[in-house]
Amino acid sequence: MKTIQTMVISGYRSFELGVFQEKDPKIAVIKKVIKMTLQQYLDEGLEWVLIGGNLGVEIWAGQVVLELQKEYPELKLGILFPFEGFGEQWNEKNQQLLTELKTQANYVNATSHASYQNPSQLKNHTQFLLEHAGGAILVYDDEYPGKTQFFVKDAREFAEKNPFLVHQISMDDLQNIVFAGDSV
Template identity: 40%
Template structure:
């Protein structure tokens, strides 16, 4: 039984999403839900994110929705360094704060402000060691920030019993088509 899962993926701007209520967000959250739900039914205890904008915060919102029926499910936010949100827009800071105040556990991995990229490397290593599964929204065809975690997870899985579940653009397209089909059927 898998106890802990790490979720990560693209930042909003990498997906061309510049508003929190963009129509695509619902499909992304649905894809995360589809991956998470069976794990939760099997007894998943913790979802771990680093608090990055985009897929990680959307995943947190999915966790909060799931907690209604699965109150034992918990969210951990393990930031790579202190004050990662300091340079963000006011809207993004508010979104981040709304997630952090509802999280079950919040901690900074390095306990100091940003110093260098090694803090991101360390964050990836900690998230891998704290989980048995990663759900990652990443498509190797579209480069972006999740590439580094994805590569670290692939390498880690070569020497550890570690599962990587990918959400690709094809998966999102299938969800969109499924929703369109439902709308057409009800018309």
Template identity: 40%
Template structure:
């Protein structure tokens, strides 16, 4: 596996409304825990679409891992041009800071937002260009990641695409490990 996509819930889907929320550190640890075995097997690229929440937190994890794995690279493939233009100002700055450090950044659609079809195009494009998907998602709590998961499951059926789920149970285990330390 050389290229893996990472996605998951947006902050509001997790009840997270501040960048300093302690839950974010547990989510980032779970992402790191999923990436390290893949890095040891030769992972070269992590691909995100730059959406708020799990994807931007993944970028931070990648930047941290690059200190130990300098060949690891981050690609951000936004669904459309200026996807962050209607976000709150601090979120726009955060997005721009992440983009400035990414190894590759582009928009799949070369236009600004036109409709939900651009998100479907993004999910299909990223799934097509990657070997697997790390996804923070729990079937019990529906949310936006389900669309990417549906496409990944189709590819898995026909092409051996790997799906690495991170569930709420996995997060609970990380919280418990932290409490014990």
């Protein structure tokens, strides 16, 4: 298989995982699994990670990328929002998280330069991410549906017709890290 230079990361929103505090131990587990997964792809030539900026897995993945840049300076973080003004309705603490990530990202833009108008902006955003990446890392379990199910469905359909890798991290994968006894 050819080298994947760009990967999209998505997954559950924080509220879908019952995570409401920055110190929640679930975050450390998810970040560890994302880091381990990214390191595999970095050793194979990964250069860019793209996220959409959603609270939860995407923000945590962005934070992991920034940590990994110390060890892998060639790794870059791109944040592509589905529309202008994304996250402006969030509470101050969450807006601060997003702002910190945006200021450190290598690239920040939106696929639609209008504020939210309709669901087609989200569909176009997904299509853009799929077409500009070689794969997706998805923290998502089919047994526990969430908002990411639409991205997962589109990514699988895209992968059937294109050379695109879908790397899914399930709840079992997360549990295995917890039970492996590795320090998180």
